[in-house]
Amino acid sequence: MRVIVSLVLIFLCNKNLIAQGAIKSQADxxxxxxxHWVSSKHAGTAEINTYPAIKMNNISVMDKQSMQVEVLQYQDGEYKTLLTELIGYDAKSEQIIALGQNQQGVIFKGVGRFSSDTKWKMRDVDMLGNFYLSVAFDFQSLTNVLLEGLDESGKSLWKTRYIKSNPKDKNIGIQLVSVHQEMLKDPKNTLTELGRMGYSYVETFVYDDGAFYGMSPVEFRDLVQANGMQFLGSMTFHDLPTDDNWQSALKWWAKTIDDHVLADVxxxxxxxxxxxxxxxxxxLKRYTDYYNAIGKLCREKGITFAFHNHADEFKLVEGTRIYDYFLQHTEPEYVHFQADIYWMDVAGVAPIEYFKKYPARFLSWHIKDYKELGASGKIDWLRLFHHPDFPLPKYMVAEVEDYSYPPMYSVQLAWEYLYYSILN
Structure with missing residues (x-):
C-alpha cells in the first residue's frame, strides 16, 4: 500500500514542479x-492589532484586468474612507494605470508596472501634473505586501505592511494536495497563506504512521487552528486485502481513526x-463489505466515513455501474460519499442525477476543474451550486491539480471564484 501511495505522491509532486513558474502578465x-487587506502593527511585523489602523478592500473586475480599491482608516472609533482608486492594466501602453481620490478631495493619476513577479512601482501626479507620490510595492508572499511611500528624489516617507484577511463566512475548504509540494516543504507558512486567503478548513492528503506532514495529530490540528482554520477532513488509503482476513487492515484503520479523533477530524x-x-x-461485494466495516469503526468513534470517486467507479461490471453498486450495497449509517465533480465529468456522468437520487448520501464534494476553478468552461458550477432539487453536500472542498500559475496563486483564484462568482 505504501508503495502505491508513494507513487501517487511522486506523480503529484512532478505535476507541481512542472506547473511552477512565473506570473507572467502585468494583469495577473x-x-x-x-x-481584503489590513495593516500590520508596524512595517517590520505581520502581527495585526484588534482594530488595524488601515483596512483595504480591493475588488477585482473586468476579468482580472482591473480592481476597485477602497482604503479605510480607523478614526474616532470607526473606519472612514481614506481614498478610493480604480487600478487597471492598460493593454495599449502595457502599463498599470490608477485614478484615485483622497480624503482631502485631491484626484491623482498613477502610472507604473511590475519589474518582476513581486516588485511593483507607481508614480502619482495630481490633475495639474504636479508630482504627488511614488509608491513601491514588495509582495513578500501572496498575502503579505510591503508598501513604501517615496518623495520625488526617492527618499522614503513611510512604510506600511498589509496582510491579506479574506472573509471566511462561506465556509470554503481546501484539499491540501492542491499545494502538496508547498506543504511538504513548509507546512507552517503554507497554512498561514491559506488561512489569510479565506479558506475555513483543510482536508489532508498525507497521513503516515500517525503523523500529518511530519507532525503529531494534536500538533497539526493546533497549527491549522492557529491560522484561523479547522482540520475537518482527511483522505486516507489502505487497499482491500487480497484474502478475506481483514484483521490487519481493520487494525490499521482502528489506529488511523484514533489518530484522527485526537486531531478532532x-x-x-x-x-x-x-x-x-x-x-x-x-x-464488488467484498469492497462494500470492507467499506461497511471501516464505516462502522468510524461511527463508533464519532467520525463520518465517505468514499471518494475517480473515473473508474463509473465502468460497468456485469451490467451494473460500480458507483451505483457501491451506493446500493453500503450501509447509509456507515458509508457516505464524497463526489469528485471533475472525475464525474471525465467519466461522462451527471453529478446532479446522483445528488437528486441519493440526497442524503453525499457528505462532501471536491470542487475541481480541468484548470483553475471556472477556467475551463466545461463544468456548469452555477447550476450545480444553485440547483433547486437537492441539498448541497455539507463540506465543499476546493481542489486544483492542473495549474496555469504557481499553485499558491491558483488556489487563491479557486477561493475567489467560489466566493465571488458562485456563492455570492
Whole structure:
C-alpha cells in the first residue's frame, strides 16, 4: 500500500514542479493585490492589532484586468474612507494605470508596472501634473505586501505592511494536495497563506504512521487552528486485502481513526485504485463489505466515513455501474460519499442525477476543474451550486491539480471564484 501511495505522491509532486513558474502578465501580477487587506502593527511585523489602523478592500473586475480599491482608516472609533482608486492594466501602453481620490478631495493619476513577479512601482501626479507620490510595492508572499511611500528624489516617507484577511463566512475548504509540494516543504507558512486567503478548513492528503506532514495529530490540528482554520477532513488509503482476513487492515484503520479523533477530524475519506481489474459483482461485494466495516469503526468513534470517486467507479461490471453498486450495497449509517465533480465529468456522468437520487448520501464534494476553478468552461458550477432539487453536500472542498500559475496563486483564484462568482 505504501508503495502505491508513494507513487501517487511522486506523480503529484512532478505535476507541481512542472506547473511552477512565473506570473507572467502585468494583469495577473496586479491581481495579487485583489482581496481584503489590513495593516500590520508596524512595517517590520505581520502581527495585526484588534482594530488595524488601515483596512483595504480591493475588488477585482473586468476579468482580472482591473480592481476597485477602497482604503479605510480607523478614526474616532470607526473606519472612514481614506481614498478610493480604480487600478487597471492598460493593454495599449502595457502599463498599470490608477485614478484615485483622497480624503482631502485631491484626484491623482498613477502610472507604473511590475519589474518582476513581486516588485511593483507607481508614480502619482495630481490633475495639474504636479508630482504627488511614488509608491513601491514588495509582495513578500501572496498575502503579505510591503508598501513604501517615496518623495520625488526617492527618499522614503513611510512604510506600511498589509496582510491579506479574506472573509471566511462561506465556509470554503481546501484539499491540501492542491499545494502538496508547498506543504511538504513548509507546512507552517503554507497554512498561514491559506488561512489569510479565506479558506475555513483543510482536508489532508498525507497521513503516515500517525503523523500529518511530519507532525503529531494534536500538533497539526493546533497549527491549522492557529491560522484561523479547522482540520475537518482527511483522505486516507489502505487497499482491500487480497484474502478475506481483514484483521490487519481493520487494525490499521482502528489506529488511523484514533489518530484522527485526537486531531478532532470530522470525516475520513478513501478512494480505490484497484477497480480496473474488477470483473464480477462478487468482487464488488467484498469492497462494500470492507467499506461497511471501516464505516462502522468510524461511527463508533464519532467520525463520518465517505468514499471518494475517480473515473473508474463509473465502468460497468456485469451490467451494473460500480458507483451505483457501491451506493446500493453500503450501509447509509456507515458509508457516505464524497463526489469528485471533475472525475464525474471525465467519466461522462451527471453529478446532479446522483445528488437528486441519493440526497442524503453525499457528505462532501471536491470542487475541481480541468484548470483553475471556472477556467475551463466545461463544468456548469452555477447550476450545480444553485440547483433547486437537492441539498448541497455539507463540506465543499476546493481542489486544483492542473495549474496555469504557481499553485499558491491558483488556489487563491479557486477561493475567489467560489466566493465571488458562485456563492455570492
Amino acid at each position: 501580477r496586479l491581481h495579487q493585490y485583489a482581496g 470530522k470525516y475520513l475519506t478513501t478512494s480505490n485504485n484497484q477497480l480496473k481489474t474488477v470483473k464480477t459483482k462478487a468482487e
